[in-house]
Amino acid sequence: MERLKGAEVSAKIKEQVQAMLEKAGGRTPKLAIVRVGERPDDLSYERGAIKKMEAFGLAAESRAFPADISNEAFQKAFAAVNEDPEIDGILLLRPLPGHLDEKAAENAIDPEKDLDGISPWNAAKVFAGDESGFAPCTAEAVVEVLKAYDIPISGRRVTIVGRSMVVGRPLSMLLVKENATVTICHTRTRDLPGTCRNAEILVAAAGRAKMLDQDYVAPGAVVIDVGINVDEEGKLCGDVDWESIQDTASMATPVPGGVGAVTTAVLARHLVQAALRQHG
Numbered sequence: 001m002e003r004l005k006g007a008e009v010s011a012k013i014k015e016q017v018q019a020m021l022e023k024a025g026g027r028t029p030k031l032a033i034v035r036v037g038e039r040p041d042d043l044s045y046e047r048g049a050i051k052k053m054e055a056f057g058l059a060a061e062s063r064a065f066p067a068d069i070s071n072e073a074f075q076k077a078f079a080a081v082n083e084d085p086e087i088d089g090i091l092l093l094r095p096l097p098g099h100l101d102e103k104a105a106e107n108a109i110d111p112e113k114d115l116d117g118i119s120p121w122n123a124a125k126v127f128a129g130d131e132s133g134f135a136p137c138t139a140e141a142v143v144e145v146l147k148a149y150d151i152p153i154s155g156r157r158v159t160i161v162g163r164s165m166v167v168g169r170p171l172s173m174l175l176v177k178e179n180a181t182v183t184i185c186h187t188r189t190r191d192l193p194g195t196c197r198n199a200e201i202l203v204a205a206a207g208r209a210k211m212l213d214q215d216y217v218a219p220g221a222v223v224i225d226v227g228i229n230v231d232e233e234g235k236l237c238g239d240v241d242w243e244s245i246q247d248t249a250s251m252a253t254p255v256p257g258g259v260g261a262v263t264t265a266v267l268a269r270h271l272v273q274a275a276l277r278q279h280g
């Protein structure tokens with residue numbers, strides 16, 4: 001089984017970003033990462049994203065707020081980030097604490113700065129196959145991996161396990177745009193192993209450690225693992241049981257080292273796109 005390496009895909013995106021930056025007229029696009037509280041997942045994602053922006057020659061800063069900030073104060077602070085002319089793009093780390101109105105933030109975010117496609121405006125564009133919007137970075141990262149490795153998508157049967165607004169649903173639309181035949185699975189899907197085995201490309205985005213083993217994979221299938229989980233030994237792992245699919249799948253993305261690295265590279269590309277659209 002061939003290992004599909006996120007770092008290689010990220011390096012290709014870096015070249016695109018550098019070519020795009022030459023058109024930015026010397027201005028360095030700047031990302032604001034909006035974080036509420038100190039959740040370890042958020043802190044780790046924030047660190048990774050800032051490191052990646054810097055490695056790509058872009059600027060990034062954290063706009064962090066205490067976990068007990070009132071909804072009114074948070075919405076006001078979020079509006080200030082939205083209106084800040086120094087900020088070209090925004091990444092809102094979610095989920096927000098339960099007392100904050102996440103929907104209000106999704107509706108308020110400037111669609112031109114909405115790098116992770118959380119606004120209804122961008123979701124509608126993804127649904128319509130309109131590339132002028134921003135798709136969620138992880139969903140776009142999956143398509144990037146397939147394209148970077150010249151894996152044909154058109155006409156292929158793709159099964160996605162997971163129907164969230166962050167991964168499964170937008171990804172299904174991006175793949176339909178690429179002329180794939182897409183099946184979306186979730187917790188009510190009957191015969192999940194059989195439905196997955198029908199796929200030529202299987203995308204795992206369920207958030208269940210090592211749930212998909214060889215029984216879910218057709219011989220020769222390509223497996224893209226979006227999951228980020230921690231196993232019983234406290235080690236990072238995906239939704240796919242890597243060892244189990246070795247003799248079944250033809251290619252697969254590892255965790256770590258797969259889709260995650262591509263997600264932040266796509267975020268960087270979105271940042272430059274946003275800056276060019278806003279400032280020419």
Ligand code: NAP
Binds near residue numbers: 164186192
């Ligand atoms: P989520 O909102 O919890 O959605 C999980 C989806 O998987 C739901 O649609 C759920 O079905 C389905 N599901 C869960 N268990 C299942 C099972 N046993 N059988 C069939 N379907 C099942 O999660 P998410 O935000 O989409 O994230 C999914 C995974 O991707 C997580 O591990 C997350 O950490 C990871 N992730 C990675 C990146 C990256 O950059 N690599 C970015 C974002 C997320 P129902 O709808 O029926 O509940």
